[in-house]
Amino acid sequence: MMACSLVHHGQVNYSLSRIQITQNxxxxxxxxxxxxxxxxxxxxxxxxxxxxxxCHVDTANGNVRTVDEAKCIGCExxxxxxxxxxxxxxxxxxDKHAQKCDLCADTPFWNEKGGPGGKQACATVCxxxxxxxxxxxxxxxxxxxxxxxxxxxxKVWQGFGFNVG
Amino acid sequence: MANGYAGKILKVDLxxxxxxxxxxxxxxxxxxxxxxxxxxxxxxxxxxxVDGTDPKNVVTIMAGPLSGTLASGAAGRTExxxxxxxxxxxxxxxxxxxxxxxxxxxxxxxxDGIVILGKSDKQVWLNIVDGxxxxxxxxxxxxxxxxxxxxxxxxxVLGAPPxxxxxxxxxxxxxxxxxxxxAVLSAGPNAEKFGxxxxxxxxxxxxxxxxxxxxxxxxxxxxxxxxxGTGGIEVxxxxxxxxxxxxxxxxxxAGNWDNQGKNVAGNWPLPANPGTASSFPKGTALxxxxxxxxxxxxxxxxxxxxxxDSMCVDFFTTAGATPEVTVxxxxxxxxxxxxxxxxxxxxxxxxxxxxxxxxxxxxAIDSSLPFEQMTSVAFGVDLMNSIVNQTDIGKDLALxxxxxxxxxxxxxxxxxxxxxxxxEWGYVHHxxxxxxxxxxxxxxxxxxxxxxxxxxxICYWTPTIWAAYGMTPLVTAQRMAEIMSxxxxxxxxxxxxIDYSDAGIYSETMAKTTAxxxxxxxxxxxxxxxxxxxxxxxxxxxxxxxxxxxxxxxxKFFNAVTGKNQTFAEGxxxxxxxxxxDRAVWILQGRTRDMEVFSDYMYDVAxxxxxxxxxxxxxxxxxxxxxxxxxxxxxxxxxxxRQKVEDxxxxxxxxxxxxxKTGWPTRKTLEDLGLKNVADKLQGAGKLGAA
Amino acid sequence: MALKxxxxxxxxxxxxxxxxxxxxLPGSQIAAGAGGVFVTFGSLAEVEAFLVPTTPEEILASGMxxxxxxxxxPSLAMWVRDMIGDSELADALDEVVASGRAFGLLVxxxxxxxxxxxxxxxxxxxxx
Numbered sequence: 001m002m003a004c005s006l007v008h009h010g011q012v013n014y015s016l017s018r019i020q021i022t023q024n025x026x027x028x029x030x031x032x033x034x035x036x037x038x039x040x041x042x043x044x045x046x047x048x049x050x051x052x053x054x055c056h057v058d059t060a061n062g063n064v065r066t067v068d069e070a071k072c073i074g075c076e077x078x079x080x081x082x083x084x085x086x087x088x089x090x091x092x093x094x095d096k097h098a099q100k101c102d103l104c105a106d107t108p109f110w111n112e113k114g115g116p117g118g119k120q121a122c123a124t125v126c127x128x129x130x131x132x133x134x135x136x137x138x139x140x141x142x143x144x145x146x147x148x149x150x151x152x153x154x155k156v157w158q159g160f161g162f163n164v165g
Numbered sequence: 166m167a168n169g170y171a172g173k174i175l176k177v178d179l180x181x182x183x184x185x186x187x188x189x190x191x192x193x194x195x196x197x198x199x200x201x202x203x204x205x206x207x208x209x210x211x212x213x214x215v216d217g218t219d220p221k222n223v224v225t226i227m228a229g230p231l232s233g234t235l236a237s238g239a240a241g242r243t244e245x246x247x248x249x250x251x252x253x254x255x256x257x258x259x260x261x262x263x264x265x266x267x268x269x270x271x272x273x274x275x276x277d278g279i280v281i282l283g284k285s286d287k288q289v290w291l292n293i294v295d296g297x298x299x300x301x302x303x304x305x306x307x308x309x310x311x312x313x314x315x316x317x318x319x320x321x322v323l324g325a326p327p328x329x330x331x332x333x334x335x336x337x338x339x340x341x342x343x344x345x346x347x348a349v350l351s352a353g354p355n356a357e358k359f360g361x362x363x364x365x366x367x368x369x370x371x372x373x374x375x376x377x378x379x380x381x382x383x384x385x386x387x388x389x390x391x392x393x394g395t396g397g398i399e400v401x402x403x404x405x406x407x408x409x410x411x412x413x414x415x416x417x418x419a420g421n422w423d424n425q426g427k428n429v430a431g432n433w434p435l436p437a438n439p440g441t442a443s444s445f446p447k448g449t450a451l452x453x454x455x456x457x458x459x460x461x462x463x464x465x466x467x468x469x470x471x472x473x474d475s476m477c478v479d480f481f482t483t484a485g486a487t488p489e490v491t492v493x494x495x496x497x498x499x500x501x502x503x504x505x506x507x508x509x510x511x512x513x514x515x516x517x518x519x520x521x522x523x524x525x526x527x528x529a530i531d532s533s534l535p536f537e538q539m540t541s542v543a544f545g546v547d548l549m550n551s552i553v554n555q556t557d558i559g560k561d562l563a564l565x566x567x568x569x570x571x572x573x574x575x576x577x578x579x580x581x582x583x584x585x586x587x588x589e590w591g592y593v594h595h596x597x598x599x600x601x602x603x604x605x606x607x608x609x610x611x612x613x614x615x616x617x618x619x620x621x622x623i624c625y626w627t628p629t630i631w632a633a634y635g636m637t638p639l640v641t642a643q644r645m646a647e648i649m650s651x652x653x654x655x656x657x658x659x660x661x662x663i664d665y666s667d668a669g670i671y672s673e674t675m676a677k678t679t680a681x682x683x684x685x686x687x688x689x690x691x692x693x694x695x696x697x698x699x700x701x702x703x704x705x706x707x708x709x710x711x712x713x714x715x716x717x718x719x720x721k722f723f724n725a726v727t728g729k730n731q732t733f734a735e736g737x738x739x740x741x742x743x744x745x746x747d748r749a750v751w752i753l754q755g756r757t758r759d760m761e762v763f764s765d766y767m768y769d770v771a772x773x774x775x776x777x778x779x780x781x782x783x784x785x786x787x788x789x790x791x792x793x794x795x796x797x798x799x800x801x802x803x804x805x806x807r808q809k810v811e812d813x814x815x816x817x818x819x820x821x822x823x824x825x826k827t828g829w830p831t832r833k834t835l836e837d838l839g840l841k842n843v844a845d846k847l848q849g850a851g852k853l854g855a856a
Numbered sequence: 857m858a859l860k861x862x863x864x865x866x867x868x869x870x871x872x873x874x875x876x877x878x879x880x881l882p883g884s885q886i887a888a889g890a891g892g893v894f895v896t897f898g899s900l901a902e903v904e905a906f907l908v909p910t911t912p913e914e915i916l917a918s919g920m921x922x923x924x925x926x927x928x929x930p931s932l933a934m935w936v937r938d939m940i941g942d943s944e945l946a947d948a949l950d951e952v953v954a955s956g957r958a959f960g961l962l963v964x965x966x967x968x969x970x971x972x973x974x975x976x977x978x979x980x981x982x983x984x
Contacts, residue, residue: 002235002458003410006403010167012234013397014273020344022329023266025369025466025473026312029452032466032473034329036344076338079331086330086344093339109403125235125410127419127460128453482887482923485895513895520896522876626886633924634912635958783884783926784959 003121007110008099016094018101019122019131020086035130037122038088038101040065042137046078046089046100055089055098058105062116066102074098103133167399169230169726174201175276175298177291179385180220180283184298189277196736197229197277198244199260199691200743205280206246206258207746207843213753217248217256217377218360218384220284226350226390227278229694232268233398233457235406236722237413238699240458243268243350243367244691249613250361250377251504253567253591254760257612258750260691261364261378263350264456265371265474268694270348273394285386293392294322294334295341303388308354310500311366315349318391322347334395341395349391353502357383359552361565362504369474370464370499371456375592375613379502401728409721410460416707416714419460424707444480444495445472446488456696463698471496479505483512486540494545501553506614507566508549510586510593514566515539517584523575524558530573532558567591583766588614599767599803600785601625602670606679607686609761610817610828612751617686619701620678623649624663624787628797632786640704640711642788642795649703652716653681654734665800666789671809676817681737687747688740689719742838745830748823749843752852758814758828763805771804824854831856859944859972867977870942873899881935883927900940903932904970909963929953929962945973 001017009016020036044065046055054071055078058064067078067089078089078098089100104114104121112119116133123131166172174187192201202225206213210223224247231239241264249259271278274295281291288303301321306314320326327346334341349367356363360380365373382388400406414420445451445467454474455462464476472480472492479498481491498505518524519536526533534557535544551559561569570576570585579585586594588605592614598605601624607615623645631638640648646663653662656677661669669675689695702713716733723731748756784799791798818825822834831854835844847853862870874880880896883906897903906925915924930953937946952965 002233002240003407005397006235006400007407009397010403011397011399012273014269014345015341015343015395016397022327022344022346023368024327024346026316026470028470029450029466029468033452033454090331091338091342093342096339110407111404112407121407125407125414127237127414127417127455128462129419129422477887483885483895485885516896520876520880520898629886630912630915630924633926633958634960636912783886783924 001122003125004101007104007107007114007121010109016090016092016099018088018090018099020090036084036086036088037131038065039084040101040103041083045081045083049077049081051075051077055100058102061102061105064103064105064116065100066105067098067100069095069097069099072097167401168728169234169398169400170197171228171272171275171277171398173276174205174227174278174280175293176280176282177298177300178282179285179289179300179387182285182300187280194739195743196688196692196739197232198227198242198262198694199246199687200739201225201229201278201692202227202244202246202260203743203746203750205278207750209280209282210248213248213258213750214755215248217250217381218357219248220385222248222381222384224281224378224381224385225278226271226281228268228271228276229692230277230727231694231722233270233272234400234726235410235458236694236726237410237458237460239693239695239722240269241265241456242694242696243271243373244694245365245373245376245378247376247378247381248754249375250363250380251375251507251565251591252613253565255754256377257590257754257756258747259376259612261373261376262691262694263365263367263371263373264696265348265367266345266457267348267350267367267371267392269457270345270392270394272398273396274392275394275396276392279390281385281387284384288386288388290318290389290391291387292318292322293390294347295393295395297335303386306388310354311351311502312369312500314351314389315368318349318351318389319346322391322393334393343393343395345393347391347393349389351389351502352379352382352387353500354553355383356380356502358555359503359563360384361568362507362552362563364502364504366499366502369466370472370476370479370495371474372479372499372502372505374504374506375616377504400726402725405725406722409718409725412721413714413718414460416702416705416718417460421707444476444488445469445492449492459696459699461696461699467492475499478509481505481508481512481545483509484540484545485512486545490540490542490545493542494549497546497549501549503549503552506593506595510566511548511562512539514570514579514585517579530558534558565591566593577765580764581766581769583764583770583772587764588767589763590614596621596625597772597785598763599772599805600665600787600800602665602675603679603682605763605767605805606675606813606817607682609763610679610814611683612747615682615686616697617682617690618697619682619685619703620663623703624665625785628786628788629784632784632797632799638797639706642790642797644711645704645788646790646795648712652701652703652713653678654716654737656681661790663788664790665787666791666798667800667803669790670803671806671813673816673820676813676820679817680741680820683744684737684740686740687743688736692739692743693719693723693736695719742840745821745835745838745840746843748828748830749835749840749847752829752847753850756828758818758826761814761828762807763810768805768807768810771802824856827852827854829854859948859969859976862973862976862980864980866942867980870900870940870945870973871977871981872940873902874939879935879939881927881932881939883925885923885925887923897927900936900942900945900970900974903927904967904974907963907967907970909967910960912960924960926959929959929966932966942973945969 001014002012004017005013022034052071079087176185195201215221227244244262249256289300290303292299356379361377363379450468451465453462524530551557588594595614596604661674662678701715705713784801789798815825832844933946933949
């Protein structure tokens with residue numbers, strides 16, 4: 001979250017992060033951490049409901065679904081339309097526009113090439129290699145649409161002696 | 166302003182219930198964390214000689230410019246300071262710190278720290294949501310454990326239990342949204358009853374454990390502090406910060422997934438979790454977990470919840486119980502908000518008392534605790550509950566270990582043998598000053614067990630493992646000395662800084678090592694928040710020619726965030742300034758050099774297996790420079806020489822520019838550090854060091 | 857390294873816990889992040905449980921949470937001889953120590969010897 005907000009906005013700010021991680025120390029693993037990243041839906045509801053085309057498919061950047069901030073009128077239909085909780089399209093209350101994960105296509109504060117063909121800040125900084133960019137579209141169906149890898153097939157985790165149950 | 170600071174420090178007067186602000190710029194020269202905390206304490210505490218439970222005690226809870234940023238292994242710590250309840254013969258002005266996500270939220274809420282003054286007439290908790298700061302009624306929370314308290318506060322702040330969605334904090338759509346739970350720091354149930362033992366706990370087990378700050382909170386009628394921030398912190402050079410992060414990952418497994426074999430030296434290339442993992446019962450499913458911004462992930466979350474966020478001594482390292490039992494104890498310890506380290510010292514003491522036939526039903530120390538089953542769940546649970554509820558021996562234990570031993574008439578005897586392992590100031594023996602000298606001296610000349618492992622891992626633990634298994638060391642003692650000397654600016658011209666030989670531990674170079682350590686930790690680790698589990702990074706198997714990141718990495722992150730151009734040497738000088746300020750406070754509190762003595766066993770007991778029945782230390786193998794050559798040698802079995810320790814103190818005082826007769830800083834030393842006002846105050850109290 | 861079988865009387869003696877006024881065997885348990893802690897043992901069973909065969913890689917991989925249970929092998933042999941009264945076991949331990957290897961490399965063999973003796977005693981005492 002820090003990296004996302006940093007490279008997009010020049011500040012570390014969880015509320016501006018387009019990936020949201022929430023933690024509950026009083027819950028049992030694996031429910032102690034929830035990861036909410038944009039699925040880049042094949043049929044994106046956020047794009048469909050946008051009245052101005054601000055939220056659109058960016059054909060110049062590998063078809064990433066992203067928000068053209070200049071066109072956003074602040075209706076927040078994209079925020080409401082996202083089928084996931086928390087909404088992956090988020091409201092930037094400071095700058096008054098919606099925004100969402102653009103796979104780091106536009107990161108004015110980072111000197112690395114982003115977008116689907118480049119690097120993502122979150123994946124770059126993740127010390128546990130938990131985040132990666134994939135072109136294998138997972139089954140889309142609410143929050144259970146992903147096959148969650150708890151590291152059981154990861155030789156790295158096994159190498160650490162982690163029993164993931 | 167893009168410099169990593171939020172710009173203001175929250176000031177809460179619990180007596181008058183007024184909420185105010187201090188501009189951070191007023192204290193920026195001190196860095197953050199401990200530096201600011203000490204300076205603020207100096208300015209705002211009317212009388213540092215009061216007891217820690219006095220309303221005049223000033224508590225600071227400070228973040229720093231790196232908190233909440235990507236500064237790796239530095240973004241997650243929060244520093245707590247004030248007059249403590251634990252040390253003897255008096256509660257020194259002391260510190261503790263804790264990890265997690267508290268300092269992150271504090272910064273995002275728009276605050277660089279919190280200052281707490283006075284005492285509330287009613288039981289309260291402090292509620293911070295961005296700029297909105299209120300004192301809430303804590304009557305219904307007062308007797309709750311730390312976990313229940315935090316979850317109740319979450320629901321209170323968010324209006325409902327967290328549902329995993331965006332919450333709007335405030336009344337307008339732009340007033341701030343967050344998916345996050347508040348970060349809460351809580352004392353245990355009725356912590357005033359076991360003050361010297363009482364810790365502060367954040368989330369599952371991030372503990373400010375030492376010092377009795379839970380008791381200090383309770384004495385102010387303060388139960389907890391909650392903070393939720395929806396804002397952000399501008400960073401001077403975001404790209405440089407991103408590059409610094411990936412650079413540092415190269416020094417850890419995080420950047421070397423396909424090359425993980427290099428774990429034979431350097432404490433932090435790997436996530437520390439296999440060790441924590443072994444503290445859990447076999448078959449427990451676990452994940453590694455880390456504080457905000459970390460690359461190391463030193464704790465775990467488990468599928469049984471018990472033990473979440475706990476690590477290391479939280480798992481009752483001295484009790485000898487099985488993981489199945491230990492994890493139950495750990496969970497209870499965190500809930501009750503008990504100092505884990507006190508428990509580490511208590512178990513060996515109790516075992517000694519049992520072996521002596523001095524404790525038990527109908528014995529001299531009468532107790533109904535099940536001493537015949539000291540590794541059972543029931544024993545640990547009953548023991549901890551007895552302290553919290555002042556029943557059975559808990560009534561006396563709750564006074565503090567030292568005080569309890571004094572009451573039982575056993576203090577002198579048990580400190581003479583070491584059966585009660587309080588090395589100095591009534592703090593539980595951690596690393597042994599007879600072997601690892603800079604650790605012992607750092608504790609003795611300071612206020613508490615230092616708990617700073619910078620030299621410990623590289624010079625003490627790692628060579629010991631090499632020797633215990635007959636391995637070829639990754640680096641020779643000579644190479645280790647070369648690497649570390651270069652990093653220990655401003656003493657880099659000294660080649661023998663890590664000479665732990667019998668002569669070396671009393672030498673002027675050891676005085677320099679001790680001084681370096683005090684200054685480094687005061688600034689880099691406690692003011693800027695570089696975490697003890699990640700830094701200092703002296704020798705690292707992933708570093709070029711085994712050279713770790715220290716002296717390069719710290720300024721790299723600091724300058725990327727703040728936009729300053731501060732050198733490592735400049736940072737070390739700020740550390741020296743903070744250290745001198747702390748020294749001045751202790752002196753006002755009554756410190757003299759005569760008080761700075763270890764417990765008797767440190768001088769009188771040679772801890773070897775050859776003299777069984779007394780505290781014994783395994784063959785600790787350390788670098789020594791003897792007969793013109795470096796080697797690793799077992800230095801176990803040393804006793805400290807009283808006179809040589811006194812002579813060492815004289816060398817140390819001279820090096821630091823303090824009066825060698827008293828250990829008090831001189832005017833010149835203080836004024837050279839820009840602390841003329843401190844010199845004036847010490848002079849007024851008749852406690853300024855003579856030139 | 858087979859130890860001779862023991863009789864009932866020996867089994868009782870070898871499995872006893874020393875009295876509170878008798879000498880207990882010292883050991884040191886170090887948790888890397890927590891320092892060394894003095895522990896003592898009053899019986900062969902306690903010592904056997906304390907010895908944990910491990911590798912340096914495992915310990916160092918645990919970072920500051922690595923743990924090592926240490927005792928002085930010659931002292932162990934002496935204590936077994938003088939306090940427990942098991943001279944055969946003590947001789948066998950002395951032989952292991954005489955190999956001159958580093959402590960960690962002796963642990964599996966020492967543990968095995970103690971376990972063997974304890975198993976023998978258990979079998980004999982169970983026969984009643």
